[in-house]
Amino acid sequence: MKIHKVLAATAALAILMTGCGTTEEPAASPSSAGAGEAISLTDSRGAEVKLDGPAKRVVGTEWNVVENLTTLGVQPVGVADIKGYSAWVKAGTLDGSATDIGTRGEPSFDTIASLDPDLIVATADLPEAVITQLEDLAPVVVLKSADASRQIDQAKDNLKLVAKATGTEAKADEAVAAFDAAVAKGKAALETAGLAGSRVAFADGWVADGKVSIRPFAKGSLLTDINTELGLVTPWTMKGDPAYGLASTDVEGLTSLDADSFVYITNSVDGDFTEELAGNAVWKSLPFVKSGKVHRLEDGIWMFGGPASMTQYVDAIVAALTK
Numbered sequence: 233m234k235i236h237k238v239l240a241a242t243a244a245l246a247i248l249m250t251g252c253g254t255t256e257e258p259a260a261s262p263s264s265a266g267a268g269e270a271i272s273l274t275d276s277r278g279a280e281v282k283l284d285g286p287a288k289r290v291v292g293t294e295w296n297v298v299e300n301l302t303t304l305g306v307q308p309v310g311v312a313d314i315k316g317y318s319a320w321v322k323a324g325t326l327d328g329s330a331t332d333i334g335t336r337g338e339p340s341f342d343t344i345a346s347l348d349p350d351l352i353v354a355t356a357d358l359p360e361a362v363i364t365q366l367e368d369l370a371p372v373v374v375l376k377s378a379d380a381s382r383q384i385d386q387a388k389d390n391l392k393l394v395a396k397a398t399g400t401e402a403k404a405d406e407a408v409a410a411f412d413a414a415v416a417k418g419k420a421a422l423e424t425a426g427l428a429g430s431r432v433a434f435a436d437g438w439v440a441d442g443k444v445s446i447r448p449f450a451k452g453s454l455l456t457d458i459n460t461e462l463g464l465v466t467p468w469t470m471k472g473d474p475a476y477g478l479a480s481t482d483v484e485g486l487t488s489l490d491a492d493s494f495v496y497i498t499n500s501v502d503g504d505f506t507e508e509l510a511g512n513a514v515w516k517s518l519p520f521v522k523s524g525k526v527h528r529l530e531d532g533i534w535m536f537g538g539p540a541s542m543t544q545y546v547d548a549i550v551a552a553l554t555k
Contacts (some may be wrong), residue, residue, distance in 0.1 A: 273526025286399025287351035299324035304400040323540035380452030418550040437505035453477030526550040
């Protein structure tokens with residue numbers, strides 16, 4: 233299955249399964265400084281999860297979960313779709329020891345059971361019935377992958393919750409601080425370059441049956457929220473979904489886009505959708521195309537990731553806009 237179909241399915245499922253706006257605060261737990269101390273925390277469902285101590289053998293069913301684990305110095309024993317993760321996520325590197333547990337939407341229960349995990353970290357994108365089955369195998373912490381009302385804080389909360397479960401709070405604090413510092417530095421660089429207030433449209437896209445589909449990251453999407461923190465303005469006027477802040481359009485839909493720059497991420501596995509547009513008269517007539525302000529960011533920046541990917545994105549977009 234192509235990655236855009238997986239992403240679209242994930243986003244659609246999130247719309248159905250995820251409510252807006254509630255803030256989960258991990259419950260206070262004993263310090264994990266002492267190895268073996270019991271940990272009690274509350275996940276995004278409001279469910280209390282109890283662990284005998286900091287989790288060591290952890291399975292991650294979603295890529296943002298796996299990225300957060302590697303950010304914290306925890307190599308998971310089980311990962312969903314390792315090949316896809318390695319192609320799309322460069323902020324958190326796997327060391328080759330993890331076992332592939334199947335797809336992100338359909339993890340293999342037999343494979344997970346064989347890994348004897350002491351913790352499974354999943355997201356609310358998985359159906360409740362699947363999560364219930366996972367709970368028969370090991371304690372499960374469920375994260376809310378996205379919330380269009382608070383994307384950046386949600387991503388930070390997710391990292392901190394995983395850190396509580398694995399006894400790595402200090403590393404989580406370091407990753408959050410690194411992101412905040414990157415935003416401050418990037419905002420200053422854009423101001424110096426005279427780009428504060430620039431209208432920057434971020435999107436991704438794909439080609440299916442010879443037709444190009446474009447997915448705007450509208451207001452409320454993670455990357456557009458980061459752009460706002462950098463002092464940029466989104467020109468997208470359509471409303472995104474309540475979980476991921478994503479919308480949909482096509483090349484003709486870009487004719488009403490009042491943007492100074494168009495920025496996108498794709499992957500060499502799926503190919504560059506703008507190449508399909510090279511001879512398209514509508515595409516070539518767009519002001520940002522004519523001015524050469526279409527920027528493809530480097531591969532491997534996960535658009536739905538945690539603070540590590542978010543920091544990677546900040547560095548990449550500032551570099552692209554100021555070069």
